[in-house]
Amino acid sequence: MSQTSPYDKGFHISWDQVHRDSKALAWRLDHQGPGAGGEWRAVVAITRGGLVPAAIVARELNIRVIDTISVKSYDHKNQIEAQVLKAPDATLVRDGDGILVIDDLVDTGRTLEVVRARYPRAHFATVYAKPKGRPLVDTFITEVSQDTWIYFPWDMAMQYVEPLRGAS
Ligand SMILES: O=P(O)(O)OC[C@H]1O[C@H](OP(=O)(O)OP(=O)(O)O)[C@H](O)[C@@H]1O
Numbered sequence: 001m002s003q004t005s006p007y008d009k010g011f012h013i014s015w016d017q018v019h020r021d022s023k024a025l026a027w028r029l030d031h032q033g034p035g036a037g038g039e040w041r042a043v044v045a046i047t048r049g050g051l052v053p054a055a056i057v058a059r060e061l062n063i064r065v066i067d068t069i070s071v072k073s074y075d076h077k078n079q080i081e082a083q084v085l086k087a088p089d090a091t092l093v094r095d096g097d098g099i100l101v102i103d104d105l106v107d108t109g110r111t112l113e114v115v116r117a118r119y120p121r122a123h124f125a126t127v128y129a130k131p132k133g134r135p136l137v138d139t140f141i142t143e144v145s146q147d148t149w150i151y152f153p154w155d156m157a158m159q160y161v162e163p164l165r166g167a168s
Pocket residue numbers: 046047048049050071072073074075103104105106107108109110111112133
């Protein structure tokens with residue numbers, strides 16, 4: 001476990017915000033596929049973080065075929081060797097042509113590197129991107145600085161916060 005964290009800042013994202021940003025991603029990807037009329041054949045979500053944006057994008061673009069690839073790259077905030085724990089249906093995904101691979105974010109790009117190596121012709125889309133990972137992603141919505149840790153609503157709970165002037 002590393003003792004120092006490269007993440008100085010926190011960016012807290014609400015359900016509402018991730019819904020809006022995922023819809024913006026869907027609008028950007030609409031009619032951009034290689035099929036007739038720019039259709040995509042299927043969505044592949046990178047679990048677990050990609051599941052929520054993938055559901056929203058698939059709903060907006062009326063894509064009914066959805067598969068998953070399970071990649072574990074972090075143990076809490078510590079990067080570990082990326083492991084593929086489960087692959088999508090090979091007959092569906094083939095070399096990735098017409099497949100939209102979706103993740104919540106790209107940070108160092110290690111996760112996308114592993115998935116890209118398997119499906120070189122797929123289109124890679126994330127909602128958030130940090131500078132190091134940008135070259136690995138084809139489409140994203142919001143750039144976040146490299147020293148920021150993004151907190152998603154599924155990892156958080158509402159809690160009491162002290163007033164600015166302290167408790168009285
Ligand atoms: O660009 P990278 O440096 O590889 O980091 C990005 C990946 O890290 C997180 O997943 P994580 O491995 O923590 O698993 P999770 O999606 O199950 O939370 C995130 O959801 C991305 O998939």
